[in-house]
Amino acid sequence: MTQHDYLLAWGLYAFAALGCLLVFCKLTGWMWRWLREPLRVLLAVLLLSPTIVDPAKDSFAPAIAISTLDIAFKVGGNVWRAASDLAMYGLFAFVLYAVFVLVRWPLENRARERRRQVEAAAERRRVEDEALDHAPLAADLNDRYRDRSPTASAPAQSGSGRIEPRI
Incomplete structure (x- = not known):
């Protein structure tokens, strides 16, 4: 097997x-x-x-394939080396995964707390909006847009109850 075939495989x-x-x-x-x-x-x-197949040639192969073939054909020359490589790579991978989880955990908790605060604020705004929707529509005495002139304070008690516009 040439180097090109090896890299292609x-x-x-x-x-x-x-x-x-x-x-x-x-x-x-x-x-x-x-x-x-x-x-x-x-x-x-x-x-x-990967695991090494031939130490003299520096040839590597997938560790699971070497383990499976050596067990299936009852050869056993490279099984222990492949198993130890799998264990070593597995240990490295799970340690990196544990570090990833330990870094991610507080970040997720902070994001979850922030999301709860945003939802609580949205709920407070919704309750306030509902309270404003049920407020009376008539202007109260402290309304700054209400005309406070004595002539417009009360409509004339005429029989029709009609209010004439002021010119």
């Missing part, structure tokens, strides 16, 4: 692995987040962790 494998991750993300989209995310990290580790 890894490129095809990476493309297929990313496709599998995408399908798995779609399949686990309905799950609870604290279960879904660790499962995705686990699958990414299983699909994307």
